[in-house]
Amino acid sequence: MSLRIGGLAKRTGTNAPTIRYYEEIGLLPPADRRDGGQRCFDDEDVKRLTFIRRCRDFGLPIEQVRTLVSLMHDRSRSCNEARDLAQVHLETVRAKLVELKALERSIAGFVQTCDVSCAGGPGPDCTILEDLAEPADSVVSHRRLPSHA
Amino acid sequence: MSLRIGGLAKRTGTNAPTIRYYEEIGLLPPADRRDGGQRCFDDEDVKRLTFIRRCRDFGLPIEQVRTLVSLMHDRSRSCNEARDLAQVHLETVRAKLVELKALERSIAGFVQTCDVSCAGGPGPDCTILEDLAEPADSVVSHRRLPSHA
């Protein structure tokens, strides 16, 4: 059940050069090789890379991912250590969630307003785009959603 | 009412080298200069840069921002064109939101479980971190936190 790089790539949603890159910077351990020199991977690698990808998708910088990965693989370290780290990340992630929700509202509002007031044609007097250039409060304000504080 | 680069930076939450960089790549027009050669900016610049910053914070790549900026300044083009662009980005943002929520749940669950089962000591048998490496669905599954949907 051993994968070549393309297989691992497909399973993890990473692409092959990125996998090589991760190996190069030590985020993945040096892969086993076949006779011909091609890398081969197993389930463990799928797991590890999935984890890494997920962290990256969350926006964690590589160095933080490295820390988490090392916590994962070094069981001699305190579980609480990992917990504290996770706690910190949790706050980061929550802050991002808030921002992203605000963004979603603001874009959705923009699209909505566009549909309503510019429907169908070119908008020589469209002022919606200008809204985006106004201070944060007023931009969000064309929605009536609960505040995201 | 003319600002120097630092003032513009403060008002827009950008930093000065970034402003120069934006000018260099043509995202901002060449700034006016004082006698001494220092750049000076006005309200129009504040608006434009605020818009740019906001777009960037949304994660739009520079080239898309460039398009939007040009849409803003060229009213002969359709407002719907901008709307479509926003629509596309909205979907991206929503997808990110979903992932981020899953991540939040997964980290929160981790912290929670840690508190419960590893409380106080090193966890040589702690398998919690491994959960993070599992497929999205199962990661989510240890949650017993209030969902924040």
Added chain:
DNA sequence: GACGGTCTTCAAGTAACTTGAGGTTCATCG
């Protein structure tokens, strides 16, 4: 046994800045 797809390494390119060096300008304080 040759063909196409996948793999290899290594080097260079990309995006979007950030940082640093070395020097000018500006406002203020004595």
Added chain:
DNA sequence: CGATGAACCTCAAGTTACTTGAAGACCGTC
């Protein structure tokens, strides 16, 4: 008026996290 220090200038190089390209080796199949 002179000097000091913050803010500014340009230009070059560095950073992060990859992506792309060149030139060639391997691998399954017809």
